[in-house]
Amino acid sequence: MPIHCEIVSQDRQVFLGDADIVVLPGAAGVMGVLPHHSPLLSTLKDGIITVRWKGKEEFFTVAGGIVEIQPDQVTVLADASENVEEIDIERAEAAKKRAELLLKQGVPRDTDTYLTIQASLRKSNLRLDAARRYRQRQGGRNEPHQGGG
Amino acid sequence: MPSAKEMRLRIRSVKNISQVTKALETVSASKVRKAVAAEIATRSYAEKAWKVLLHLARQPGHASLHPLLKERSSINNALVLMVSSDRGLAGAYNVNIVRFTLANFGHLQVPVRYITVGRKGRDMLLRRGKNILAEFSDLPPAPTFANISAIGRLVVDEYLAGEADQVYLAYTDFINMVSQVPKQKKLLPLEVESGEGLIRDLGGPEGSDHGVFTYEPDPTEILDQIITRFTSVQIYQAILSSLASEHAARMVAMRNATENAYDLVGLLQLEYNKARQQTITNDMIDIVGGANAQIQS
Numbered sequence: 441m442p443i444h445c446e447i448v449s450q451d452r453q454v455f456l457g458d459a460d461i462v463v464l465p466g467a468a469g470v471m472g473v474l475p476h477h478s479p480l481l482s483t484l485k486d487g488i489i490t491v492r493w494k495g496k497e498e499f500f501t502v503a504g505g506i507v508e509i510q511p512d513q514v515t516v517l518a519d520a521s522e523n524v525e526e527i528d529i530e531r532a533e534a535a536k537k538r539a540e541l542l543l544k545q546g547v548p549r550d551t552d553t554y555l556t557i558q559a560s561l562r563k564s565n566l567r568l569d570a571a572r573r574y575r576q577r578q579g580g581r582n583e584p585h586q587g588g589g
Numbered sequence: 590m591p592s593a594k595e596m597r598l599r600i601r602s603v604k605n606i607s608q609v610t611k612a613l614e615t616v617s618a619s620k621v622r623k624a625v626a627a628e629i630a631t632r633s634y635a636e637k638a639w640k641v642l643l644h645l646a647r648q649p650g651h652a653s654l655h656p657l658l659k660e661r662s663s664i665n666n667a668l669v670l671m672v673s674s675d676r677g678l679a680g681a682y683n684v685n686i687v688r689f690t691l692a693n694f695g696h697l698q699v700p701v702r703y704i705t706v707g708r709k710g711r712d713m714l715l716r717r718g719k720n721i722l723a724e725f726s727d728l729p730p731a732p733t734f735a736n737i738s739a740i741g742r743l744v745v746d747e748y749l750a751g752e753a754d755q756v757y758l759a760y761t762d763f764i765n766m767v768s769q770v771p772k773q774k775k776l777l778p779l780e781v782e783s784g785e786g787l788i789r790d791l792g793g794p795e796g797s798d799h800g801v802f803t804y805e806p807d808p809t810e811i812l813d814q815i816i817t818r819f820t821s822v823q824i825y826q827a828i829l830s831s832l833a834s835e836h837a838a839r840m841v842a843m844r845n846a847t848e849n850a851y852d853l854v855g856l857l858q859l860e861y862n863k864a865r866q867q868t869i870t871n872d873m874i875d876i877v878g879g880a881n882a883q884i885q886s
């Protein structure tokens with residue numbers, strides 16, 4: 441019996457479908473959710489959601505949110521989420537550089553700007569990391585050298 | 590009687606105006622579609638979040654779970670979030686929402702403070718001497734959730750700090766291109782009870798076999814997050830719906846303006862032609878008269 445999985449963010453539906461197992465970055469650590477899981481509500485950390493269905497895996501980034509687990513259903517209310525395949529690496533790189541530059545210029549700590557920049561840097565890092573590690577192997581198009589880094 | 594030159598100028602300027610209003614109408618039409626699509630895209634999140642809240646409401650002792658769910662025993666003040674637009678030329682759109690807001694909240698027994706979205710609404714409330722706590726104007730033409738989450742944060746903070754015992758939302762509901770209706774909604778405290786009839790309608794068996802939730806890290810933290818987000822999503826939806834309404838109202842207003850301009854051009858053209866014909870006739874009479882005078886002499 442599959443478990444029904446749905447990932448939504450505030451401005452769109454990211455994923456809807458069945459899964460054999462869903463792996464989530466919960467507040468208390470990474471957890472794998474199988475069908476007939478007991479009801480659970482948890483906050484999510486930044487990380488990767490893995491949805492496996494019939495031997496195929498799909499990966500999604502998630503930047504915080506909440507997950508509700510019922511025996512037959514996993515509902516992820518993400519603050520931001522996207523399929524790893526959709527990540528625009530160049531844009532993420534550019535965003536990361538921008539954020540790092542701004543931080544180097546010395547924005548005063550404990551201000552909203554500082555926190556915003558840090559959050560955006562964290563997000564870029566997460567996306568880049570996710571894209572590098574979880575892109576379905578398409579002949580290493582996005583990897584400069586084997587074993588590098 | 591204006592001269593022929595003046596009339597030609599007038600006709601030309603009215604024609605130019607009609608071109609501008611025509612362009613505004615076309616632009617608004619496409620913006621309506623975008624805003625409506627964005628609003629529809631937020632629905633799945635809102636529905637899911639609401640479902641989770643309903644599940645929570647079914648848990649024993651939920652009323653004591655979180656202050657954002659609890660109705661306060663005495664209401665000493667209220668906060669109203671009103672959504673209007675930054676720009677005019679949208680027919681009665683801004684006037685309607687302001688009039689609606691004042692009719693509903695202007696005569697409350699308790700002091701009311703306002704948060705406004707949009708410059709027009711802010712100005713109108715200021716002119717009437719209302720107490721404005723905060724204003725958000727110059728939102729991007731297509732606001733994202735990140736743009737408005739600050740509003741939700743502010744509302745929740747005010748409520749938790751005890752500065753507001755009730756929070757309402759006043760916005761314009763987009764029904765279709767020709768009909769937009771001002772509406773109000775209670776944002777906080779969140780009334781999950783009102784939805785309980787809905788659960789029973791959906792069927793009992795689902796309710797019984799889902800045992801008690803396990804919470805990670807703890808219920809307060811989770812409720813805190815989910816209610817804050819749900820509030821923000823409601824505000825986001827209201828803003829998008831208002832945005833669609835604004836553009837629809839502007840589209841209709843501009844279409845009327847274009848039609849009026851065409852009518853005016855027609856009238857002016859007729860008058861101009863008459864005047865022109867009149868001068869030609871006068872000239873002819875002069876010439877004929879002159880010629881007759883010469884023959885007789």
